[in-house]
Amino acid sequence: MxxxxxxxxxxxxxxxxxxxxxxxxxxxxxxxxxxxxxxxxxxxxxxxxxxxxxxxxxxxxxxxxxxxxxxxxxxxxxxxxxxxxxxxxxxxxxxxxxxxxxxxxxxxxxxxxxxxxxxxxxxxxxxxxxxxxxxxxxxxxxxxxxxxxxxxxxxxxxxxxxxxxxxxxxxxxIKVEFIDPADATEPLFPTGNKVDKLKVPNVGVLDATLINAGIPTIFIRAHDVGCTGCELQDAINNNVDALAMFEAIRAHGALKMGLINNLGEASERQHTPKVAFVAPPDRYTASSGRVVEATHTDLLVRALSMGKLHHAMMGTAAVAIATAAAIKGTLVNDAAGGKARESVVFGHPSGTLEVGAKATFTEGRWQVDKAVMSRSxxxxxxxxxxxxxxx
Incomplete structure (x- = not known):
């Protein structure tokens, strides 16, 4: 043959x-x-x-x-x-x-x-x-x-x-500008709220910021799910129960955001939405061994992609972080100190990243002109x- x-x-x-x-x-x-x-x-x-x-x-x-x-x-x-x-x-x-x-x-x-x-x-x-x-x-x-x-x-x-x-x-x-990163035909906050109550069986009722900027993202507080915000990959990716919990949160968040019609569709839509947990600044050791001081960040963020904790941060999720940080009342802005801002430095498993965004409330809805970050x-x-x- x-x-x-x-x-x-x-x-x-x-x-x-x-x-x-x-x-x-x-x-x-x-x-x-x-x-x-x-x-x-x-x-x-x-x-x-x-x-x-x-x-x-x-x-x-x-x-x-x-x-x-x-x-x-x-x-x-x-x-x-x-x-x-x-x-x-x-x-x-x-x-x-x-x-x-x-x-x-x-x-x-x-x-x-x-x-x-x-x-x-x-x-x-x-x-x-x-x-x-x-x-x-x-x-x-x-x-x-x-x-x-x-x-x-x-x-x-x-x-x-x-x-x-x-x-x-x-x-x-390389400077990258994401122009009008929110969906112009959909609200920045799909439910209309900066913080929602997300009911997840076997997990509980979680506060969540559901946002569609850069990529649809579900933000929750680290301490609400037993985390600190200082975790590296092994702490999450070697924990079967933690991964199952985050996937359940992601699936129920996707349903609440209107991205899927039933929970069964979540397994076929693995790339979106992302789920991330946030915490106030704290001292931690990055995956490279470098110590990141609490004074070097505005907040800590850990995010999961395709069912695993990301080793750094997805670029599109960084856009979501920048956007949510710019809007008072979101969980991201709260973790960053609760003040108005147009840029934020967040700590991730590999170190830190600065991103910027400007959000305005116009004609009854939030709008974002652009988000900016540097990559290579x-x-x-x-x-x-x-x-x-x-x-």
Whole structure:
């Protein structure tokens, strides 16, 4: 019996922020995978190596974590005023599922560099030296993002001295602006409340801030669920009961936010919403061994992604943190001291991150103009990814 040879597809393996993923130009994908559907999902699952019952991704490009099991498809934008369309797929590790419901804020930092390197934007928009302003249309959430990409001698500048907690080596700083990160057709607070009572069986009734900015996020107090806000990954990810509790909170929060119609749908929508717990500043030791003093943060935040505590912070969740921190009366703002603010420094398992946002209450609803943060990105490998063809 003969078997077809592997497919060979041009691809770039990139780190963006504290995530990494496999990037494709839309036109480089096989024709059947250039449109949404089973062929595309099947191909990308094979690229990553999912579903993997061993949870290792030995037979694919994935890293067996939510931060490293990601795919990106980019194309020249046909939308006026934008350079590139950005589509993100979060690949489940042990299920044949790709969640297309949200964005990856971390990988957004790599989108502009990929677009420039692959000539997806007008060369006239790329300076010989300086910052290239790349206008990104995020297809998953239908939002505008602006990335400021450093350029030296006409080439993307990847090396630099900007240090990002959660990333091993310094690199060039990339400023990313998430324009109007809340859904314009939906309220910032889906229930209309800054704090809701969330009833979760076997957990209790929890105060929760349910917000839709950057990515739908459920914020709860750390001490309400027996945590301190200083936890590192092992404290949560090695605790089966804790993971089950947080997944129950996430599912019931998703239902209250109107993101799912019944609790059973939560398992098929793993990427959104996120669940995070907050606490006032406290001294803790980050995963690198560095001591983070209480005076160096405004609050502590720990967040779960794809059922596990994240090793740092998702970029889109950082947008939600910045937005909620800017609005008095939310649990995030309360943890940060309860005062009006337009930026916040929060502690996460790998260190700290500063994010900014400005929220205003206009015509009976909260609005956010933009949220801003600095990330970095670089190419890890470029060439072709090999994928077994379907016989």
């Amino acid at each position: 003969s078997f077809p040879p592997q497919l060979r597809i041009p691809a770039t393996y990139m780190r963006g922020g504290t995530s990494k993923g496999v990037f494709f130009a839309l036109n480089d994908l096989p024709l059947a995978a250039q449109t949404a559907g089973k062929a595309r999902d099947s191909l990308l699952l094979s690229v990553i190596g999912s579903p993997d019952p061993y949870h290792k991704h030995t037979d694919g490009m994935g890293g067996a974590t939510s931060s490293t099991s990601k795919t990106v498809i980019l194309a020249k934008s046909e939308r006026a005023g934008f350079d590139v369309d950005y589509l993100f797929g979060q690949v489940a590790i042990d299920k044949p599922v790709i969640d297309w419901s949200g964005n990856c804020g971390n990988l957004t930092a790599a989108v502009g560099a990929f677009a420039i390197n692959n000539k997806l934007i007008d060369p006239a928009r790329v300076p010989q030296n300086g910052l290239a302003v790349v206008r990104i249309w995020q297809l998953n959430i239908q939002k505008a993002i602006v990335a400021h990409i450093p350029v030296t001698d006409g080439q993307v500048q990847e090396t630099g001295d900007f240090e990002l907690d959660g990333v091993t080596f310094p690199a060039a700083e 990105a670089r190419i890890l490998m470029h060439g072709e990814v090999h994928v077994p063809a379907k016989s």
